Amino acid sequence: MDIEQVKKIARDAISEHYPGMAMIEPEIEIMDTGISKSSFKKAGIPPEAGKSIWIATFRKEETTEEGFPIERITRVTMNEFGEVIKISESK
Amino acid sequence: MLNIIWNRKTVKKFKKGWVESIEEALSSIEKARVFDTTPKRLRDIVKDSKGDDSFLIIGGHKLFPFYEVRNPTNDRDRVVWTDNLYGSTDDDPLLPERSIGRLPDGDNLEFLLEKIRSIEEFLDNDTFIDTTFGLSAAVWEDTSRNIYKIISNQELLLSPPENTKTIKIGEDVDIFYFNLHGSDKSNKWYGQADGRYPIALSPDNIPGLNNAVVFTEACYGAYTIDKGISDSIALTFLKNGVQCFIGSTTVAYGPPIPPPTEADLLTTLFFEEILRGNKFGISLLNAKQEFFRKMMNEQGFLDGDDKKTLLQFVLYGNPEGRIING
Numbered sequence: 001m002d003i004e005q006v007k008k009i010a011r012d013a014i015s016e017h018y019p020g021m022a023m024i025e026p027e028i029e030i031m032d033t034g035i036s037k038s039s040f041k042k043a044g045i046p047p048e049a050g051k052s053i054w055i056a057t058f059r060k061e062e063t064t065e066e067g068f069p070i071e072r073i074t075r076v077t078m079n080e081f082g083e084v085i086k087i088s089e090s091k
Numbered sequence: 092m093l094n095i096i097w098n099r100k101t102v103k104k105f106k107k108g109w110v111e112s113i114e115e116a117l118s119s120i121e122k123a124r125v126f127d128t129t130p131k132r133l134r135d136i137v138k139d140s141k142g143d144d145s146f147l148i149i150g151g152h153k154l155f156p157f158y159e160v161r162n163p164t165n166d167r168d169r170v171v172w173t174d175n176l177y178g179s180t181d182d183d184p185l186l187p188e189r190s191i192g193r194l195p196d197g198d199n200l201e202f203l204l205e206k207i208r209s210i211e212e213f214l215d216n217d218t219f220i221d222t223t224f225g226l227s228a229a230v231w232e233d234t235s236r237n238i239y240k241i242i243s244n245q246e247l248l249l250s251p252p253e254n255t256k257t258i259k260i261g262e263d264v265d266i267f268y269f270n271l272h273g274s275d276k277s278n279k280w281y282g283q284a285d286g287r288y289p290i291a292l293s294p295d296n297i298p299g300l301n302n303a304v305v306f307t308e309a310c311y312g313a314y315t316i317d318k319g320i321s322d323s324i325a326l327t328f329l330k331n332g333v334q335c336f337i338g339s340t341t342v343a344y345g346p347p348i349p350p351p352t353e354a355d356l357l358t359t360l361f362f363e364e365i366l367r368g369n370k371f372g373i374s375l376l377n378a379k380q381e382f383f384r385k386m387m388n389e390q391g392f393l394d395g396d397d398k399k400t401l402l403q404f405v406l407y408g409n410p411e412g413r414i415i416n417g
Contacts, residue, residue, distance in 0.1 A: 017347040020286075027165060033392035038183040043383040051392050057165045064281050064288040070274055073166055073342070077394045088344040088353055088396050090166065091272055091310045 001054065001082045003028050010056030010076040013084045018058070021074045026056040053085070054078040093123035093411050094140070095210070096133055096177075097149035105153050109200050113149065116207040123147070123210070130156060130177070137189055138180045144189055145372045145410040146177060149207065151195040152316045157340065160184055160402050164344075164395030172316070172340040173402040178376070185401055186379055190372025192410035195329070197320040202330055209334070210409050218302040218334070218414045222263045226250060226291060227270040229284035234349045235270040241362040242266055250282025250291035260296055266304045266414060267328075268358070270345070273309030278322050280309045294321055300332035304371070304414050306361060308345060308354040312338030313405050325407060335371045335408035337361065343403060344396045353400045357382055365414055372410020379404075 006028050015022040034050025041047075056076040061069050073090040095117060103110045117125050126136060137146065148155045157172035178187030196203040223243035227235030232249055239247045243266075248258065250271065271280040271291050282291040305328050307313075313325050313336065320326040328336050344353040351359050360381050364374035379401050386393050393401075 029165065031395060033394060035185065035393060035398075036183050038181050039185045039383065040387075042179075042183075042186040042188055043380050043387075045384055045387060048387065048391075053392065053394060055165065055394065062286075062288060064272075064279075064290065066279075066290055068274065068277055068279075070272060070281070070288065071167060071342075073344075075164075075344070075396060077396075085390060086346070086352055086394070088346055091270070091308050091339075091343045091345060091354060 001080070006054045006056060006078065006082060009078060009082050009084065013076050013087060014058065014074055017087070018074050018089075021058045021060055024058045024060055026058045029055050031055050052080045054080070054082065092144055093409070094136070094144055094146050095120065095123050095125045095149060096146055096155065097125070097127060098129055098155050099127045102150065102154055106200070112200060112204055113207065116204050117149070120210060130158070133177055137177065140189060142188070146189055146191045147210070147409055148174065148177065148191070148193040150203065151197070154196060158184055162341070163398040166342045168341040171399055171402045174405050175402055185398060186383055187376055190370065190376045190410040192372055192406040192408050195315045195326060195407055197315070197318065197323070197326040197330070199320055202320060206329065218265055218304075220265050220414055220416050222261060223266050223268070224260055224264045225268040226253065226258065228272060228282045228291070230347070231270050231345070234346065234351060234355050237349050238270070238351065238355060238358050238362065239268050241359065242268065242366065251284050251287060251289050254282065254289040254291060255279070255293045255296055258292070258296055260298055262298045262300060264300060264303055267306070269305070269307040269309060269312070270355070271307070271309045273311045275311040275314045278324060280307070280312070280324060292324060294324055294327040297324070297327050297331050300328070302334045303332065304335045304365070305333050305337065306358055307338040308343055308358055310339060310342045312343070313407065314340050329407055333408070334412050335406065337375060337404060337406050339403040340405055341399070341403045344400065353396050354404075356385070357400055357404055366416050368413065368415065370411055370413045371406060371408065375404065375406050
């Protein structure tokens with residue numbers, strides 16, 4: 001996967017719910033999802049190795065009806081093969 | 092057992108004239124142990140505690156600082172403020188092992204004393220869920236309805252059309268659910284639909300309440316650093332009689348549509364826990380641990396937003412309180 005492919009997948013994924021966001025240039029990063037063994041122990045499940053995932057972050061500033069700026073973030077989480085796992089947005 | 096945590100030295104340093112009043116209020120509490128300690132030494136107290144011990148921190152960020160974790164996701168927050176570490180027996184703040192709550196001070200001694208004096212009142216008086224209030228940004232209607240119906244068969248309000256001028260909150264509400272936008276620079280929460288972001292809730296909307304519970308998903312819903320009471324919906328709720336307020340210290344996340352993830356999932360799991368009759372602190376603790384298991388099981392990993400969700404949601408109020416599904 002190259003970054004341009006990842007961007008296209010992310011844009012396609014959000015175009016239905018966030019057509020305005022899909023026009024924005026996303027920030028792309030690769031993340032290792034590794035978590036300490038301690039957290040697995042606390043949750044009572046066996047530890048698992050981290051995975052490499054792609055994250056695409058779209059940012060846009062909106063304005064409330066009182067004229068107050070708020071930053072909106074829409075994020076697409078993809079696995080290492082570019083399959084979309086999750087779409088999230090800021091509250 | 093409930094363990095009350097404060098730091099006399101820090102209170103004396105930052106709040107002239109507060110130490111004696113807080114000391115006096117704490118001395119009248121009979122059903123809890125009181126520790127004058129530092130964040131560092133609290134870790135040793137937690138290590139030596141039992142699994143059913145709970146911890147209640149006295150004061151906001153200045154009097155007993157939140158633990159700061161580097162933000163695991165890409166947004167405007169440099170750090171995530173959390174109390175998770177104070178409920179952990181090791182150095183890993185992602186998941187707590189003890190239930191933990193905090194009484195923020197809102198830079199107001201009388202407010203803090205009132206909350207301290209009410210600690211034992213909530214231990215002795217269970218509140219029953221009778222009347223609920225739910226308000227969501229209209230764009231999140233589907234996911235919010237699924238969450239709200241866990242605790243209520245009453246109507247979920249949507250903003251827009253609802254806004255700060257149209258909503259009326261009754262004094263008899265026992266439990267609140269909010270899925271709105273928030274900001275660290277504003278004392279209002281906002282709705283959303285069709286590119287509009289109306290003011291959905293302001294401190295002026297909050298009446299006097301009687302031991303109610305609030306769960307908000309709003310960004311910065313529990314951000315209280317350097318805030319006075321009227322600067323914060325969270326502090327106004329607490330001032331007006333809420334016994335348990337749960338919200339996020341930083342930018343929070345959720346999906347556009349069901350199924351629930353991130354803040355929506357944590358809310359879902361918390362409501363399921365309190366309906367089982369669990370106390371607030373244990374409910375949030377269990378919800379965070381179940382969130383972790385569920386994401387590992389269904390998604391195979393936790394991304395930055397998931398980790399941030401676990402860190403950022405804090406409980407204001409007595410972790411030993413509970414609300415009964417009546």
